[in-house]
Amino acid sequence: MKGKNFFVAGLIVVAMFMAGTTVGFASDKEICKEQIKHYQLIKMNDGLLPGDEFNPYDYKGVTAAATKALENEGKREHGDKNHAAISKLVATHLEHIVTAAGAAAEGAIESVGHSMRFLYLSCKACHKVYRTEMRLRP
Numbered sequence: 001m002k003g004k005n006f007f008v009a010g011l012i013v014v015a016m017f018m019a020g021t022t023v024g025f026a027s028d029k030e031i032c033k034e035q036i037k038h039y040q041l042i043k044m045n046d047g048l049l050p051g052d053e054f055n056p057y058d059y060k061g062v063t064a065a066a067t068k069a070l071e072n073e074g075k076r077e078h079g080d081k082n083h084a085a086i087s088k089l090v091a092t093h094l095e096h097i098v099t100a101a102g103a104a105a106e107g108a109i110e111s112v113g114h115s116m117r118f119l120y121l122s123c124k125a126c127h128k129v130y131r132t133e134m135r136l137r138p
């Protein structure tokens with residue numbers, strides 16, 4: 001009887017582990033599908049598009065997109081500490097963008113641009129480590 005209980009317990013542990021791994025992968029995919037939308041909204045406002053000298057910089061739009069991306073990044077589930085550390089980098093650069101664009105002070109556009117380059121590299125770092133073969137951009 002005791003042996004049978006161990007067998008059942010073992011099966012439950014294996015089933016939970018399998019469910020855990022699939023949920024983990026699905027969650028990166030879902031979170032990233034949303035992240036790319038926010039990323040592009042910020043990117044569109046880099047002040048470098050032709051004709052941008054005629055358009056006022058959209059501080060509010062950038063702040064809103066970065067705030068949503070930051071919130072979304074917080075929902076990511078981590079299977080190991082490297083995954084968590086890279087996600088933390090992404091969150092840090094997003095925080096800088098929220099602060100700079102939110103203040104809309106002198107030099108804010110440059111500050112956002114600076115953080116955007118680090119954000120790009122941080123998103124890319126995770127893809128390089130976990131999904132090299134997918135050749136994701138970033």
Ligand code: HEC
Nearest residue numbers: 028029032033035036039083086087090123126127130131
């Ligand atoms: C902690 C790791 C991690 C971070 C940080 C990360 N990604 Fe991802 N991303 C992944 C993984 C893993 C996949 C592959 C998901 C799959 O299996 O299809 C992915 C997939 C994607 C995809 C393809 C989604 C699709 O349609 O299938 C895009 C686009 C993307 N990421 C954008 C981003 C952007 C933009 C950022 C930064 C704001 C970012 N990612 C940050 C891990 C990460």
